[in-house]
Amino acid sequence: MAEQADVIIIGAGIMGSATAYQLARRKYGRVIVLERDGICSGSTAMASGGVRHQYAHRIGIQLTQQSIVVYENFEAEFGVDPQFHQNGYLILQQTEEERMVYFRHSCKVFNGEVMTRPAHSEHTDVDPTLALMRRV
C-alpha cells in the first residue's frame, strides 16, 4: 500500500467513494480510501434507492438536489443505467398533529427551496398527507 497520499478518506461508503471519485476527476493528487470492511458495505448497502430533499440543513437539501443531476447523467458518465425514475416522494402522516408538525417544519426548513403540497389519497385512510413534488 502507498505510504504517502495527498488525501486519505476513511470509509468507502457512498460519501467516501463519491468524494474520492470527485477528487480523482479533478486530478487532486494521490487519493487513498481506507475501508475496514467491503466497499459500500455499511449503510450504503441498505439504502432503498429513494431520493428526497427534506433535510434539516440547507447543505443536505443542496446535496440531494445535486444528486438528482448525477442520477440523470449517470448512464452517460458511468455506462450503467441506474433505473432512475422521478415519481415524486410521498410522506404520510397518520394524525392531524403529525401533519401540523411536519408542515411547520417544512415551511421553516425548506424555505422555498423544496416545493411541498398536501395530497388527499382516495386509496388510503391516512388523510391528509403531504406529497413532495419534484425539486424546484
Ligand SMILES: Cc1cc2nc3c(=O)[nH]c(=O)nc-3n(C[C@H](O)[C@H](O)[C@H](O)COP(=O)(O)OP(=O)(O)OC[C@H]3O[C@@H](n4cnc5c(N)ncnc54)[C@H](O)[C@@H]3O)c2cc1C
Ligand atoms: C435501511 C436503510 C435504508 C435507507 N434508505 C435510504 C434511501 O432510500 N435514500 C437515501 O438517500 N438514504 C437512505 N438511507 C441512508 C443512507 O444509506 C446513508 O445516509 C448513506 O449510505 C450513508 O453513507 P456513508 O458513506 O456516510 O456511510 P456508510 O455507507 O455507512 O459508509 C461508512 C463506511 O465507513 C467504514 N468505516 C467506518 N469506520 C471506519 C474506520 N475506522 N476505518 C475504516 N473504515 C471505516 C464502514 O465500514 C463503512 O463502509 C438508508 C439507510 C438505511 C440503514
